[in-house]
Amino acid sequence: xxxxxxHTLDNPVWNSLSETHAAFAVDYNGTQxxxxxxxxxxxxxxxxxxxxxxxxxxxxxxxxxIVGEKPEITDSLKITKxxxxxxxxxxxxxxxxxxxxxxxxxxxxxxxxxxxxxLVQPGYFKNKTSSLGDYFGxxxxxxxxxxxxxxxxxxxxxxxxxxxxHPDHTGQGYAKQLITxxxxxIFEQHKIPYLxxxxxxxxxxxxxxxxxxxxxxxxxxxxxxKNH
Numbered sequence: 214x215x216x217x218x219x220h221t222l223d224n225p226v227w228n229s230l231s232e233t234h235a236a237f238a239v240d241y242n243g244t245q246x247x248x249x250x251x252x253x254x255x256x257x258x259x260x261x262x263x264x265x266x267x268x269x270x271x272x273x274x275x276x277x278x279i280v281g282e283k284p285e286i287t288d289s290l291k292i293t294k295x296x297x298x299x300x301x302x303x304x305x306x307x308x309x310x311x312x313x314x315x316x317x318x319x320x321x322x323x324x325x326x327x328x329x330x331x332l333v334q335p336g337y338f339k340n341k342t343s344s345l346g347d348y349f350g351x352x353x354x355x356x357x358x359x360x361x362x363x364x365x366x367x368x369x370x371x372x373x374x375x376x377x378x379h380p381d382h383t384g385q386g387y388a389k390q391l392i393t394x395x396x397x398x399i400f401e402q403h404k405i406p407y408l409x410x411x412x413x414x415x416x417x418x419x420x421x422x423x424x425x426x427x428x429x430x431x432x433x434x435x436x437x438x439k440n441h
Contacts, residue, residue: 218369222300222407222429225365225372226256226280233366234345239273241266244284246277250341252364253277254434260285267437276336276438283433289440296434298409299418301426306400307393309424313386315394318348318360325357326350333377348375349394351387359387361395371399373408376417392424409434 221228230238230245239246243259244266253274257263263284270277271290278296286292318326323343330338346363359382364374373395378387399406409432410417418428 219302219429221367222302222370224256224258224281225300225367225370225407225432226254227258228256228367229365229372230256232368237345239270241269246270246274249274249277250339251345252339252342253337254365255279255284256281257284271437271439276436279435279437280432283435284437286437290437291440293436293438296436297412298432298434299412299428300407300409300430300432301418301421302405302407302429303396303424303426304405305425306397307424309389309393311390311394313351313390315349315391316352318343318350318357318362322350322357326360329357329360329379330375330377333380334375338375342375346371346374347395347398349391351391353382358382359385359391361388361391363395363399366404369404370407371402371404373399373406376408388420389424392421396424 227245237247237251239248241262243262244255244257246255255270264287267284267286267290326343326348327338327340346366348360348362350357351359359378361376362374363371365372376388376392396406
């Protein structure tokens with residue numbers, strides 16, 4: 214199941230905010246960001262617009278990411294790091310039995326969800342991130358121990374995100390089951406799943422490849438903060 218419009222994945226934030234997620238956009242004429250309560254990500258089509266846009270967004274968010282090409286920023290800001298990720302895509306459903314009890318995360322689980330993600334991957338997941346898509350979890354003894362969900366969404370693509378297992382519960386195959394569940398649901402919605410993973414995370418990349426994901430390209434996440 215190949216898609217001819219895959220080039221929209223080259224600018225995933227911009228295209229998500231121009232398509233399915235337009236309601237979450239903070240638009241600065243050529244650069245768009247997610248509202249910071251949902252996701253601290255921006256993307257642009259007009260490089261000249263990033264100077265003004267990053268300055269203005271910095272008034273709303275202490276620290277944020279531009280995804281894609283390197284942005285121009287003013288002296289009042291600094292790029293604290295370039296996070297190089299692999300953008301991986303999958304074209305077919307995953308043929309794995311799902312034996313774990315997978316629960317759809319609701320509002321009542323939100324605090325637990327935010328805590329678990331920020332325990333393992335601090336800085337990305339905001340209080341309203343779970344409003345961007347559907348999130349699913351596995352509970353053990355009434356504790357949320359593993360999750361996977363959806364973040365950026367376009368007309369043809371949905372990003373699989375927050376693939377997190379509590380450090381005390383790794384090695385049980387929870388991530389594999391949750392990814393299978395989320396990926397197959399995305400295909401049932403006639404969209405193609407993709408994800409971003411830091412290029413140094415060899416273990417995760419190996420798991421995604423086993424499940425059928427392939428690397429499409431590298432994608433930089435430029436972390437920007439105020440230059441105090």
